[in-house]
Amino acid sequence: MPTRFTAVGVLVKWLPGLLLFLLFTAVVQAQPARSNAVASYLANEGLMVAQGQIKVVFDPLFLNSYGQYQLLPKPMKEALFAGEPPFDGIDAVFISHHHGDHFSPADILRLLKQQQRIRLYAPAQAVTAMRELASTDDGSVFDRVTAVELAYKDAPVTLNMEGLVIEAVRIPHSGWPTSRLDVENISWRVTLNGSTTVLHMGDADPNDVHFERDAAYWDKRHSHMAFPPYWFFSSTYGPDILQNRIKPGHAVGVHVPVSIAKTPSLRPVELRHHDLFTQPGEEREIPANGPAGIKD
Numbered sequence: 001m002p003t004r005f006t007a008v009g010v011l012v013k014w015l016p017g018l019l020l021f022l023l024f025t026a027v028v029q030a031q032p033a034r035s036n037a038v039a040s041y042l043a044n045e046g047l048m049v050a051q052g053q054i055k056v057v058f059d060p061l062f063l064n065s066y067g068q069y070q071l072l073p074k075p076m077k078e079a080l081f082a083g084e085p086p087f088d089g090i091d092a093v094f095i096s097h098h099h100g101d102h103f104s105p106a107d108i109l110r111l112l113k114q115q116q117r118i119r120l121y122a123p124a125q126a127v128t129a130m131r132e133l134a135s136t137d138d139g140s141v142f143d144r145v146t147a148v149e150l151a152y153k154d155a156p157v158t159l160n161m162e163g164l165v166i167e168a169v170r171i172p173h174s175g176w177p178t179s180r181l182d183v184e185n186i187s188w189r190v191t192l193n194g195s196t197t198v199l200h201m202g203d204a205d206p207n208d209v210h211f212e213r214d215a216a217y218w219d220k221r222h223s224h225m226a227f228p229p230y231w232f233f234s235s236t237y238g239p240d241i242l243q244n245r246i247k248p249g250h251a252v253g254v255h256v257p258v259s260i261a262k263t264p265s266l267r268p269v270e271l272r273h274h275d276l277f278t279q280p281g282e283e284r285e286i287p288a289n290g291p292a293g294i295k296d
Contacts, residue, residue: 037196037286039225040086041277043070044101045202045254047227048087049286051192054163055090058188058200058227061107064100068257073280083115090115092164095122096202097173097185098129105129112141119161121168123184124149148186156217165191167221169214171204174231189223196286199223199246203255206231206238211245222247225286227277229255234270249287252277 037051045059060080065071072080080087093111095103103122109130112118122130127147134141146159148168156169167189173180187204191197204210211218226248232238233253242251253276261267262278275284 037192037224037288039198039227039252039284039286041254041280041282042076043072043280045096045200045227045229046072047200047254047277048090049190049192049196049198049225050086051196051286053089054192055087056092056094056164056190056192057087057090058094059096059102059202060093061104061111062100062102063104063107066101068259069101069255070258070280076280081111081114090118092119092121092161092166092190094166094188094190094200095120095126095186096188096200097123097183098126099183099203102202103129105133109133109138109141112144113138116144118144120145121159121166121188122147123186125184150184150186152181153213156214163193165194167191167217169217171201171210173203174205174229176205176207176210189221191221195288197221197223198286199226199248201226201228201232203229204232206235206241208237208241208245211241215245218245218247222249224249224288225284226251227254229253230260230271230274230276231255233274234268250284251275252284 037049040048042048042060044062048055048057061072093108095108097103103126105126108120112120124147127145148157150157150168150170152170152172154170156167159166168186171185171187173183173185185202185204187199187201189197189199223246226242226246228238228242228251230253232242242248253274256276256278260271260278264272
């Protein structure tokens, strides 16, 4: 007897495959869109962000661990000086502030001499320290150096170079208002290729008084990924600043002491559910569909 094909029969026959296809489609659609941007961890607050052919690095070279922070592994440091992968083709280096666990004047000067395409953006205090070490033969290096001098409560500034929109605001170093008031701590918000925005905060103090004053600045451009010092996750006002001022698509904590476990379940309770950079060489893909955007 010939097989009868009815509409109901076809539906029953293909229903399992159809359901699997619909489930697969739903899962794919639920996945966050991926950009061509990756954040790679160096050590302490040092990290590199690459988007397409653009590469920028934050706080890459420093000499002091103060007995509790990671130092840049020697192979990574040598590759950085040599311009070898993955540190080939770096466009710009950003320094948050002149402290020994973030910045080595001698090493940054050496990097600029060896890698002559790199441009440096740094607070004036850091640039002054470099000039004090420089010889007369190093003068041309400073043609690629931009010193940003911002007093506390100064309005944020915007700079531009090919492939980058660079925004800077001075946020007091942690310890405000009783200590480190003279430190020019710069939070850099950098947009790569007009599409991926990242925020490196240096050792920013987690008090909303610093952010409330520039609310329009923070609301104008939200970051796809922010890199706050880890204490923002556990301080009184830090979580609210991240959620309601900075509004990043994702935040990865930096400046993590070596005493904090790499395994989340072994960390202090307040840090167990937050993303932290703890191992040199770690990477995070930066999602393309974060909330970043410019408001008129």
